[in-house]
Amino acid sequence: MTAILVTRPSGASDPLVAELESRGYTVTAVPTVVTRPLQFHWPELGAFDWVLVTSTAGVDSLPDVPAGPRWAAVGETTAGALRAKGVEVDFVPPDSSGAAMASVLPDPEGMRILLVRASAADADLPAALRKRGAFITEIAAYETVEGPRDSAAALRRALARTDLAAVVFASGSAVRGFIKLGGGNSLPAVTIGPRTTSAARAAGFTVAAEAVSPDVEQLAAAVERAIPVEVGRDG
Numbered sequence: 001m002t003a004i005l006v007t008r009p010s011g012a013s014d015p016l017v018a019e020l021e022s023r024g025y026t027v028t029a030v031p032t033v034v035t036r037p038l039q040f041h042w043p044e045l046g047a048f049d050w051v052l053v054t055s056t057a058g059v060d061s062l063p064d065v066p067a068g069p070r071w072a073a074v075g076e077t078t079a080g081a082l083r084a085k086g087v088e089v090d091f092v093p094p095d096s097s098g099a100a101m102a103s104v105l106p107d108p109e110g111m112r113i114l115l116v117r118a119s120a121a122d123a124d125l126p127a128a129l130r131k132r133g134a135f136i137t138e139i140a141a142y143e144t145v146e147g148p149r150d151s152a153a154a155l156r157r158a159l160a161r162t163d164l165a166a167v168v169f170a171s172g173s174a175v176r177g178f179i180k181l182g183g184g185n186s187l188p189a190v191t192i193g194p195r196t197t198s199a200a201r202a203a204g205f206t207v208a209a210e211a212v213s214p215d216v217e218q219l220a221a222a223v224e225r226a227i228p229v230e231v232g233r234d235g
Contacts, residue, residue, distance in 0.1 A: 001025070002229050005158050005167040005187070007032040007174045009057075016168070019220040024229040028158045030151050032177035035142045037061055038119060043137060045069055049111040054098060054125070056081040058116040061141035069114070074101055076215060096214045097193070102128030109133030119143045146173050147180030155181050166190055166208060166227045168219065172199030179203050190223045 003026040008014045012029045020027045035057040045051060046068035053059055054074040059081040071087050073079035075096030079089045093100035102125050112135050115126055119140035126136045155178075158164065167183075169175050170192040176199070179185070185204035191197045192214045197207050209226035211219040 002165050003161050003163040008170045009034045015216050019216050030154045030158050033173040034145050034148045037142050048114040050113045052115045054117040057142045098125035116141050144173050146177035152181050169196050175199045175203050
């Protein structure tokens, strides 16, 4: 069989695992990056015009959802997690990225916006929204841990597979975590987008394919383009 290594934080429960298996791959899932909640004080959410959430980890951190603010999600996966909490999502950018969110969020001038995201997230999203006239409050709801110790043994077992054909990365943090755990860069990489591609190449990986958008189906399609399921079969 053709085996693919998925490195996203959700491990075996990640929907990418099921999607790849449905396309005929054997999948091993080892998180090379995880998120951990942080302690913080929530402001009164009803005081904001918009609440922007950039990941499902941010959704998980939310308290009871109040009426009042409009809600924006960085992509459909995050939007789905918000809807599962009973939130009516008012805006999802056409491209799942902070840059798209900042450039096309409707009429942010003068708006009070709460941004829920990781502690070490890039400054470009709030900076761009402030440039458009928004008043931004940031909440660091969780931290990203690269190369979690609990994954070390599982990664060694995964890399010992003789049928392992590629590794999938969905963030630069996952790339760095993989290297931190001793993964090396000999496997071809399939990435979720340009930033992850840059991180993978900087770490010495050959990037075999990049997803055209960050949803699960397109990431699986990128794997399929780069590593046909017949390749690596041993009967």
